[in-house]
Amino acid sequence: MAKRSFAGKRVILTGASSGIGWYLASELVHAGAYVVITSRREERLRQLRVAFGNPQKRLIAVPGDISSPALRAQLISTCVQKLGGIDIVINNAGVGAIGPFAEAQPERLRKIFEVDFFAAVELTRLAIPHLRFGREPVACMVNSVLGHRAVPGKSEYCAAKFALRGWAEALRLELQPRGIDVVTVSPSTTRSEFFDSLVDTMRGAKSASLGSQSPQTVARKVMQAMKKRKPEMILSPAGKAFVWLSKWAPSFTDRMLLRHAV
Numbered sequence: 001m002a003k004r005s006f007a008g009k010r011v012i013l014t015g016a017s018s019g020i021g022w023y024l025a026s027e028l029v030h031a032g033a034y035v036v037i038t039s040r041r042e043e044r045l046r047q048l049r050v051a052f053g054n055p056q057k058r059l060i061a062v063p064g065d066i067s068s069p070a071l072r073a074q075l076i077s078t079c080v081q082k083l084g085g086i087d088i089v090i091n092n093a094g095v096g097a098i099g100p101f102a103e104a105q106p107e108r109l110r111k112i113f114e115v116d117f118f119a120a121v122e123l124t125r126l127a128i129p130h131l132r133f134g135r136e137p138v139a140c141m142v143n144s145v146l147g148h149r150a151v152p153g154k155s156e157y158c159a160a161k162f163a164l165r166g167w168a169e170a171l172r173l174e175l176q177p178r179g180i181d182v183v184t185v186s187p188s189t190t191r192s193e194f195f196d197s198l199v200d201t202m203r204g205a206k207s208a209s210l211g212s213q214s215p216q217t218v219a220r221k222v223m224q225a226m227k228k229r230k231p232e233m234i235l236s237p238a239g240k241a242f243v244w245l246s247k248w249a250p251s252f253t254d255r256m257l258l259r260h261a262v
């Protein structure tokens with residue numbers, strides 16, 4: 001099948017104010033797409049438009065909290081009214097937390113699921129009727145290696161990413177007859193602002209990792225996954241090795257995690 005082109009595509013991108021989302025906005029604009037960008041920090045969205053010169057008004061900012069149903073409806077209506085339809089939805093906004101489940105309040109689980117799971121699922125639900133009429137339509141989920149193998153100290157985040165991956169797997173088959181692709185991409189540790197914005201986490205809490213990637217590299221790989229129509233893609237060699245190890249040597253992986261991740 002031919003590679004997906006981004007020229008002229010009408011995109012909704014969440015979590016555009018920093019990290020992976022910031023560079024995804026850049027990649028998309030340079031590939032010729034028109035992008036409705038969103039996040040809570042309005043000033044960052046303005047800076048993003050300035051940074052890329054916003055050629056031919058390719059970036060349209062709709063600031064707000066993605067856990068709000070009203071904001072999600074506004075994203076859909078903005079894309080349809082200003083760009084004439086929706087071809088691509090990228091659910092990238094995400095938050096995490098560090099710390100043992102038993103010591104956390106129930107709100108931590110709720111907050112993470114609202115952004116990482118429900119917002120992505122419900123935005124996609126609203127987009128599907130428009131994607132049906134889109135050009136090479138795709139719904140892309142920015143997941144995580146921790147949506148393949150859970151680790152101690154991040155139970156709520158892992159649960160949300162597992163849920164998102166499971167839901168996307170079912171949705172992929174449901175939407176296949178309608179010609180809509182569902183792509184799940186799984187970065188491993190990325191040098192973004194993610195660990196500065198953890199919810200309900202003690203300052204200075206550390207996260208163990210097997211190296212890290214730049215958000216530019218991750219954004220390029222997300223573009224590749226959509227371009228090559230990959231259903232699922234783990235984005236780093238370390239992430240692939242970790243998932244492989246946990247599948248074929250689960251007890252060894254448990255011991256390794258107990259030694260290094262808590």
Ligand SMILES: NC(=O)c1ccc[n+]([C@@H]2O[C@H](COP(=O)([O-])OP(=O)(O)OC[C@H]3O[C@@H](n4cnc5c(N)ncnc54)[C@H](OP(=O)(O)O)[C@@H]3O)[C@@H](O)[C@H]2O)c1
Binds near residue numbers: 019144145215
């Ligand atoms: N960094 C990592 O190590 C890593 C590894 C694997 C997967 N990921 C995934 O990659 C995705 C992007 O994360 P990142 O690394 O680029 O982190 P980041 O720099 O912290 O970016 C997260 C983005 O999500 C937005 N966001 C968070 N809560 C929001 C809310 N309630 N409403 C609207 N927007 C919200 C943030 O914008 P505002 O704060 O302006 O709202 C920001 O634009 C996430 O889904 C994350 O789970 C990250």
